[in-house]
Amino acid sequence: MSLSDANATSPTGGEPSYLPRTAAVVAGPARTPAAAVTAAVAAAASVFPVVSTTSPAERRRWLDAVADALDVAGGELVALADEETALGEARLRGELSRAAQNMRYYAAAGESGAWLRARIDTVEGPPRLDLRRAELPIGPVAVFGASNFPFQFGVLGHDTCSAVAAGCPVVVKAHPAHPRLSVRLYETAARALASAGAPAGVLSLVVGFEAGLALVDAPPIAAVAFTGSQRGGMALVERARRRPTPIPVYAEMGTVNPVLLTPAASHRAERIAEEFVDSFTLGAGQFCTKPGLMLAPRGSGVVEAVAGKVRAAQGGWLLTQGIAAAYRDGLRTLEAAGGRMLAAGPEPEEGYAARAAALLVEIDDLGEDSPLLEECFGPVALVAEYGDFDEALKAVARLRPSLAACVHGGGEGDPDLVRAVAELAGRVGRVVVDGFPTGVATADAMHHGGPWPATSDPRATSVGAEALRRFTRPVAFQNVPDAALPPALRDGNPWRLPDRTER
Structure with missing residues (x-):
């Protein structure tokens, strides 16, 4: 509130x-x-x-x-x-x-x-x-x-x-x-x-x-x-x-939930980008499990695919005047911290409207105290590219802990996927492979929580x-x-x- x-x-x-x-x-x-x-x-x-x-x-x-x-x-x-x-x-x-x-x-x-x-x-x-x-x-x-x-x-x-x-x-x-x-x-x-x-x-x-x-x-x-x-x-x-x-x-x-693509997932970049945008814009981005940051191999085509999907994404209405104002302030904060507007979609003309947006950020700018990692409640997400997978894992280690994280990889034979799951399991409450965390199943084995600051316990x-x-x-x-x-x-x-x- x-x-x-x-x-x-x-x-x-x-x-x-x-x-x-x-x-x-x-x-x-x-x-x-x-x-x-x-x-x-x-x-x-x-x-x-x-x-x-x-x-x-x-x-x-x-x-x-x-x-x-x-x-x-x-x-x-x-x-x-x-x-x-x-x-x-x-x-x-x-x-x-x-x-x-x-x-x-x-x-x-x-x-x-x-x-x-x-x-x-x-x-x-x-x-x-x-x-x-x-x-x-x-x-x-x-x-x-x-x-x-x-x-x-x-x-x-x-x-x-x-x-x-x-x-x-x-x-x-x-x-x-x-x-x-x-x-x-x-x-x-x-x-x-x-x-x-x-x-x-x-x-x-x-x-x-x-x-x-x-x-x-x-x-x-x-x-x-x-x-x-x-x-x-x-x-x-x-x-x-x-x-x-x-x-x-x-x-x-609220937290920023990361999505990590291993190099072996590059051939699925178009499909993953489409699902990523669908996930972070669902419900006008008003999900605590919204994926808020994608780390992708440089040159994989993810950046271009995300931009194209966002431009076509319809905006929506945020819940209150205060939430809508905070979303606009959040976008300005992200841009002031070094985020470059990659693409934005249309928005309704009336009410507490918000447009879908994606910002491109430098992976070296991602740090625990960076404003880039402050949650922006609404249909916005960040995209960063890495040169090699060790660089990606080092960036993950600098992120604030969160409720959930996703890894898209090349299957059981992908050693980078194994490394990514191990790294993320120490920093989140739920790890998702080849999917997105937006839905939370009500089941005995579910854990909807995470280390501070995702939860207080x-x-x-x-x-x-x-x-x-x-x-x-x-x-x-x-x-x-x-x-x-x-x-x-x-x-x-x-x-x-x-x-x-x-x-």
């Missing part, structure tokens, strides 16, 4: 709702006063003992009910999302469908109990010890969703679903890029949760910049999940650190079954009577956890 977004006002004094295609600002929902934030957090705290000890199978039923409600309300939700984001109905229909699928995935992952990592050991004495250990829910979670994925990373996105599946009530802060949609999503979920018998307080919503700050400060909040810019994420990390009781902030932030993922672990902490119980143990560790395995280990 930019400062201009945070301080904007709608015609009625509530949270402004932007219409990217026309630049109009219409009345949005009322901002949540401090007392109401306190009440929402208190409700989450009061219901935590119930939610955390409700069986994962019952929590699955809650989440499945919300997923069903999303399916039913799809037409209304997509129309509202398109009005506030200009991402297009086709894209948004697909995203809403995946959001419902994700919800069912996390519901099933929660029911499996694998995230609890329940362990029971007997240590012969004297004295004889009965040791039982599990990862238990930590408490109410504050969620700050993303601007660019209103369904999959919004009010009912990955963070909310994984937290509830792990037994933690959630208080979500509505995103200023789509506040009316945020409210409608919450209302849809609240009705479904109530009909499924979930206790009131398992999910709440607050609106407004000040409400978000109060949410982080609220003593019962045990963790924060955030998706957005580095500036926003680190502001939350610092605020949470200054609390009397500091709490973790799992921030997934490189061990955490915001996508996949491991996402539940962010909202737990390990507790060991020694010689504790069965009735006093959490259900996951009791004799008889009342939750019927298939992954419980007993020795």
Whole structure:
């Protein structure tokens, strides 16, 4: 969120709702006063003992009910999302469908109990010890969703679903890029949760910049999940650190994701360039996984191919006035830092428009402190050429760590591909071969995170079954009577956890 977004006002004094295609600002929902934030957090705290000890199978039923409600309300939700984001109905229909699928995935992952990592050991004495250990829910979670994925990373996105599946009530802060949609999503979920018998307080919503700050400060909040810019994420990390009781902030932030072509991939330069441009312009370039830098062999034809594709690429609308202004400023910064405009495409004439652009940069100018490696949120990417592959790997070693990276090579027999994967694996959270990272599959083996500055905690993922672990902490119980143990560790395995280990 930019400062201009945070301080904007709608015609009625509530949270402004932007219409990217026309630049109009219409009345949005009322901002949540401090007392109401306190009440929402208190409700989450009061219901935590119930939610955390409700069986994962019952929590699955809650989440499945919300997923069903999303399916039913799809037409209304997509129309509202398109009005506030200009991402297009086709894209948004697909995203809403995946959001419902994700919800069912996390519901099933929660029911499996694998995230609890329940362990029971007997240590012969004297004295004889009965040791039982599990990862238990930590408490109410504050969620700050993303601007660019209103369904999959919004009010009912990955963070909310994984937290509830792990037994933690959630208080979500509505995103200023789509506040009316945020409210409608919450209302849809609240009705479904109530009909499924979930206790009131398992999910709440607050609106407004000040409400978000109060949410982080609220003593019962045990963790924060955030998706957005580095500036926003680190502001939350610092605020949470200054609390009397500091709490973790799992921030997934913006980075420049590199694409590396080995010399053996040169014969596919035209096709790779086409897919590269398609990827970094998808959704007007508003993806945290957007490929932002291509390193290609000099003379491979990649530069010319990228330029031709960009000139034909249609522009799009960015989500808010602040994001559009930051994009224009970002392009100027890249050019001032030595980037030369390679090609630019057409753009819409109205609203928060942005044109596709590619800049040519010198590989020696790529360094950790270079402005060339600052994320420019929008449909822009850099291209650099290298002379030999060692030069390319040295440049990779100077890049800031990121969420993902791609290597295009000559197959299993390409030794440069092997070297590239090894180098990149130490600097990113996901390595893609012969593809692009724009899509993130919701699967057990997925890791959507990365070393600093990609995320605030490189061990955490915001996508996949491991996402539940962010909202737990390990507790060991020694010689504790069965009735006093959490259900996951009791004799008889009342939750019927298939992954419980007993020795």
